[in-house]
Amino acid sequence: MITNENIKVSEVWLTGLNGEDLGIMPTKEALSLAKKHKVDLVCTTLMSSPPPCRLIRAGEARQEAQQSRKREKEPKLKEIRLTPHIEDHDYDTKKQQAERILSGGDAVLLVVRIQGKEGERAKALLETLVKDLHASGRKKNGIQVSGKQAAVQLDPL
Structure with a gap:
């Protein structure tokens, strides 16, 4: 999971805080929008063009990453x-x-x-x-x- 300034692509497909589709926009504009709302810009995957990104409240991205790691764990x-x-x-x-x-x-x-x-x-x-x-x-x-x-x-x- 790539966050905020670590996203190096030119444009992203942005999803808002409540799941609404904000469309394709330049990464700089998406970052300024994230700073304006005091949230994180998180890119879930770089495999598509433009990559899908979401606005997530600060700290939720880290929790979400931990939850996904727990779900990936193979039961012994x-x-x-x-x-x-x-x-x-x-x-x-x-x-x-x-x-x-x-x-x-x-x-x-x-x-x-x-x-x-x-x-x-x-x-x-x-x-x-x-x-x-x-x-x-x-x-x-x-x-x-x-x-x-x-x-x-x-x-x-």
Whole structure:
């Protein structure tokens, strides 16, 4: 995002404070208009001719750039490992950890390690954990029990 005097093109396509189209005008005229209204002149892209620019209140441009960077961030998949014989305190700790990850915008893969005939117990544990986390995330797919582990992925709301 290019602002004010850093815009080096000869003319711009200007949009006003309330979204009204002010048309194509010389950059110097657009800058004087921005100074007159005590706002910033912000160029969103230089890929078109003339480039589109907007009048934005001071400080809003910086906030908007930060918001767009947050939206561009790719959500990560974080794994939390459990055992079928988990105690209540450990269960609460893992649940809080999953809630924190989901509220941060990342997905969680809950994995329960299985030894012997613990498949049903592992599946029941994951079902209760998914039910407890329904306020923070939702299942991407069903609980998958295969070989030595049972897993389910939760995506943030």
